[in-house]
Amino acid sequence: AESRTLEYQITLFGENDRLLLVRDFTRMQRLERMRQDFIANVSHELRTPLTVLSGYLETFSDHAEQLPTKWQRGLTLMRQQSTRMEHLVEDLLTLSRLETSDLETAVEPVAIDQLLDSIRCDALALSGNQHEISLDVDRQLRIHASDKELRSAFSNLIFNAIKYTPPGSHIQIRWYHDRAGAHLEVTDDGPGIDPQHLPRLTERFYRVDQGRATSTGGTGLGLAIVKHVMLRHQGRLSISSEQGMGSCFTCHLPVTRIFLVSP
Ligand code: ADP
Numbered sequence: 331a332e333s334r335t336l337e338y339q340i341t342l343f344g345e346n347d348r349l350l351l352v353r354d355f356t357r358m359q360r361l362e363r364m365r366q367d368f369i370a371n372v373s374h375e376l377r378t379p380l381t382v383l384s385g386y387l388e389t390f391s392d393h394a395e396q397l398p399t400k401w402q403r404g405l406t407l408m409r410q411q412s413t414r415m416e417h418l419v420e421d422l423l424t425l426s427r428l429e430t431s432d433l434e435t436a437v438e439p440v441a442i443d444q445l446l447d448s449i450r451c452d453a454l455a456l457s458g459n460q461h462e463i464s465l466d467v468d469r470q471l472r473i474h475a476s477d478k479e480l481r482s483a484f485s486n487l488i489f490n491a492i493k494y495t496p497p498g499s500h501i502q503i504r505w506y507h508d509r510a511g512a513h514l515e516v517t518d519d520g521p522g523i524d525p526q527h528l529p530r531l532t533e534r535f536y537r538v539d540q541g542r543a544t545s546t547g548g549t550g551l552g553l554a555i556v557k558h559v560m561l562r563h564q565g566r567l568s569i570s571s572e573q574g575m576g577s578c579f580t581c582h583l584p585v586t587r588i589f590l591v592s593p
Pocket of ligand 1: 486490491494495518520521522523531532536537538539547548549550551552553554577
């Protein structure tokens with residue numbers, strides 16, 4: 331027999347009356363699992379043909395100068411689009427792994443300060459040293475977490491700060507702890523986000539400016555990945571922003587995961 335997921339809610343009326351509400355989530359859960367399996371399978375199946383296409387496009391590009399100009403332009407466009415699809419498939423696979431795999435097998439002590447040093451280098455390379463990135467980190471603060479997942483979450487936030495702010499912008503990264511837990515804060519002084527978009531930013535494929543987002547090469551899955559990584563670590567993502575003033579994305583991790591090392 332199939333096990334069912336039920337939720338009971340009892341409401342009291344006056345002295346003696348009770349209302350019992352029973353909700354059956356079994357069907358919803360089954361559909362959700364089917365959705366997750368479908369996305370995981372499709373992403374997996376797309377991977378191999380995409381690798382073959384990208385490989386050949388790369389080879390053709392090595393000999394592009396022998397082609398007529400019109401074809402060269404076509405080849406460049408095909409390469410850009412296949413790279414975009416590869417990123418999309420990778421992000422979809424990452425999300426479906428986050429939704430289905432067991433976190434505890436991946437937990438280890440993570441030195442976030444070193445992780446942030448390395449992400450900062452990658453971010454500066456992405457920006458072509460056009461942004462200023464300052465780091466203010468507690469080097470004694472460590473965390474029990476998945477190194478791979480936190481790297482993916484924190485890089486998404488820091489790379490977004492590069493992608494959505496003009497050259498010359500300043501990005502401030504802070505890693506600190508207080509009584510509530512550990513916090514990774516990424517603040518930029520870029521164009522900011524209209525407040526009406528904030529509640530929907532972590533939805534899959536939600537973008538503020540569809541046209542611009544395509545040119546930045548994003549997949550629309552970055553913040554959904556950050557949110558899932560936080561949920562898996564019993565943490566959360568908070569976002570504040572004001573148009574024209576910049577944005578601030580903060581990952582909060584629970585106090586139970588942190589420990590301190592001597593300097
Ligand atoms: P994408 O792959 O499009 O970057 P994300 O989920 O990472 O997707 O981000 C969703 C949207 O949030 C982006 O398309 C962008 O409009 C907005 N956004 C994210 N970070 C910033 C930022 N630092 N400043 C302004 N807008 C941002």
